[in-house]
Amino acid sequence: GFSLTSRLLGERRLNRVKSEIAAVAGELAPGVTIPYGREIPEVQKAWEKQAPQIAPFLDAFTPSLAVRLAKVIKAGQASAVRFETLSLRRNSLILTGVTEDWDQCGQLEQRLMALGYTVKLERQEAVAETEVRFTVNAEGGGP
Structure with missing residues (x-):
């Protein structure tokens, strides 16, 4: 039953x-x-x-990269670095630049990590005795 x-x-x-x-x-x-x-x-x-x-x-429904671009630029300004090239995509960032101090590269790295990036930072020896060249390859960065 x-x-x-x-x-x-x-x-x-x-x-x-x-x-x-x-x-x-x-x-x-x-x-x-x-x-x-x-x-x-x-x-x-x-x-x-x-x-x-x-x-x-x-x-059309995905967020614009303009907001993220502004945050990356502000991170560079706050770290006192000068970008020479910048390539921003949904899930990656590649940039090159110069700065006066090795520590400023580290500050930029920390700020980019705070934005959600996994950062690979490469620094070269000083150029013209006063500037340090750097390259950032980063993955992530949010939606």
Whole structure:
């Protein structure tokens, strides 16, 4: 009695869940026949095919790099360094510059780490006896 009813309710619930999964997979990957149990890989494959077409739309919702650029520039100003080149991307930063003191490079490194970057700092010997050249390769930096 009770175990049969319990089993029937369990099967009905499982069938509803399977039906919902199939419906969601069908919405995410329209026109694709998806065998049961392959929903996730098939939807991922369909999304990868669509990614180039929807990338410009999704990029419109990602935060601008202008705010992060301003923070990097302020970090350089606060550290009294002069940037010569700066390349900023969503997940990386490359910059070169000069400063009067080795310690100012370390200050810049700390400020960039505070912004969420994993920093690799390279310093070269003094140029013209007064300036230190440096290169920063950094990963991360937030969304």
